[in-house]
Amino acid sequence: MHLRCVAIVAIVLWVGLSESGTPCNSRRFNHDSVVCVCDENFCDTLDPIEPTARGLLNVYESDRAGKRLEKREVQFGNDLPGPIFWNVNLERTERFQEIIGFGGSWSDAAAIGLDRLSPDLRTKVLRSYYSTEGIEYSTARVVISGCDFSNRPYTYDDVTNDWELNNWSLVEEDVNMKIPQMHEAVRHAGKPIKFMGSSWSPPAWMKNNGELNHGGQLIGNAGSYEWKQYARYLLKFFQAYRAAGIDFWGMTVQNEPMTGWDPWFPWNTCGFNAEMERDFAKLDLGPIMEEGGFAPGNFSIMVLDHNRPLALDWAITVFSDAEASRYVAGLAVHWYFYGTAGPYQVYDNIHTRFPDKFILGTEACNRNEIDGDHIGLGLWYLAEDYAHDILLNLLHWVGGWTDWNLVLDDEGGPNWVGNTHSAPIIVNPGAGEFYKNTQFYAMAHFSKFLPPGSIRIGASPGVEEEGTVELGAFERPDGGTVIIVINSSDMEQYFNLNDADLGVVKVKVDPHAFSTWVYYR
Template structure:
């Protein structure tokens, strides 16, 4: 029984004023009769006017305020000195870094099961919350190739033993019922083109050394031999099968979490085996079938970023492997700093880094602002350290954090509750954390320089960006328990002195 009981209270900043209280904050309640309010897009303002959006532990959910730059000569200004907690930085738009690719989430079986179960009206509403101009305006989607732990069962797309010609390869009912319909609907609703990429959790059991879909194992035989070539052809079958449903892929990752030996679908790789698979099997097979490097972006690694240096060095050092791989995929499950991404970027600036999976992996924490803080901090740190985008894990989970066939329950930005009549769903705090980035940084935005002038007694973080519509976006994350006096200087505009409340995320937008 996945039904849980929550207390609903009134909260002025929450859409329709309805929330459920939990942990240190609250989640917003959305129903068919009272849908959650649209997420407002920034609108062009006159030069010198700044629009601030704020979300915080103590109540704000994208609360909007209008501020103004002063008109003084910035070279004559001194650091704001009204508090012991200071963050003063200078935005230099002329110093540019990586282009932003986008933000999104994963079309897992679990998400599709929940969307189907909650009914067509609320499922459409949820997809609007993510993809439409009234929502987060997601433009990236991850698709598990076959099953994952967030399925109702363990499976691949060809479980017929020793089917070496892949005669019995076929999309499953999960693809047909839980993935494809919602991908197609999201494409119809989306503000931006949705760039989709697939990730396999495991080859079929009969291709593997342990003859099992789970508990690791690797492909049989040496790299380049029979089963490795069959596995490369499996990718082609998958890409073509989705194309038959008018769903094209922007990219793929070679393997989800190649170091994971788990009780759900998993398969083990080394940097050397992935390099050689690209060279001998996957790269040539993709190219022969019209999915060459100019058509499909192949990503290596797709696991925790603490091992990224070794994998990037091993694979991209080979010219042929490098030809077939466009970038590196990373997951957030690491306690190490994102500075570990700096060296791979410096060594291979022509290869992008994309964050492809994140979740709070200890079950549902309804209303937890700490979850939102973890999201916001990770996204901003990733962007500061050269990633081009950030992709969340499940789009939609139930109140238990599933379904999941091995009970590996986690949290998600939207939680459905079909134990209530009529059905409802909840926008968790991390939904609003994501909005501070995805809503204001459209594809083609560029990170620009933020030079710290003075930072004392605070760990608050800041990043700045230029968008294709000529706006400047500044994002500040204050996870401290104290307010911070904030000073934004822009070398072309002026200075803004304001405050960042404790436990708060802020996004500032201004135009030339």
């Protein structure tokens, strides 16, 4: 048995969070684990990560039994009863990718869910995600006009044949919800957030099927007037947000472009293949974004924004073209069908071929598929699925992982086509509370401890793609060392961590637990 290298989840209980923040107000909803409940009077918090005394290691653990980021201190040179299953050696000279960040997404559903909360509860949600007393998200994906997680189908210009875009305008969800909420998130973060935009569909009249859904592609071809006007349609979004005080770090060319070739696809989409995205980027989108003030080096255009089996073809097609490559900074990937989508080593191949291009996870969500209760409050496997995928992505040159909806309501929406799902936070405005679901703490074990600029370093034992025990090691920009362990087995696991300067520390990880270790030399 071998270890798999990376980072993983977190969760909280009334008895948890030893000497760290305020504990979780736990509640069980007929599933195998708990949620943490926040209301007007109480919400669990975390302390900022501070350097430890030399020889001291902080362990943060969450598990199926109910611990949520419970903190304990362990001394190097300790003697812990129990067998040693794993001897872990750090290889600090082996340095891999830099962390870009972790975060969630402002869909209309998320914006509406936040808007329906009281100002105090909304602040608690945003602080839980973006502040140092929360899990310190550093990225956010923002939907450009509508998607399935909207309460209606629409775009920013639904006046037929308005190719000059005279009727283009933001909508209520942008002006009254997303923009104020994003400003508040930035205030709580106290540092820049990497906002990235993604479009699901152009206006229906720009497509050859005349619909937002049911597949369809842009009228015309790369370099045509129609494609240039669609690029200007997208540019207007970034300019409008900039005028409102929100600057974007990047964008994806198209959300899940291969769904646009399915004539039965039920929600907003537009079809591109790799060659079309390559040509759109170099002939239309890239130059027009640059002319509009969003130039390479200051603004990151990403291609694909779809699942792993497509990644290598997309990378070769786009990055091998010098003109397209000048405008395209990286590859955006989604997690769907991660268990059957082929080996994660494809990202190693892409990095080897194109080491100057980053890879970033840009969407993931799941739901309870057991009993039809899609939001699955307290369902542990929802968290384990997140953690495993984040782990394997980070172990194979992916620089971060952005979740889908920041919040959803207690029915898993709104969603205009009924495609309801779970989310890390579920809001219940009628009860005056919201619930931090298990996925929230899965995200926390990465986002809280791995700020942008962290570097993955080598750790042995090596990587097993389908193991029940996984481990990864990182160095923070402030010099801290972070070890993240996933134990999805039914047994306690014992580790000897060997540090060349500090010696050996023995750490126990409980069954079905995520454990993050932090220390400074």
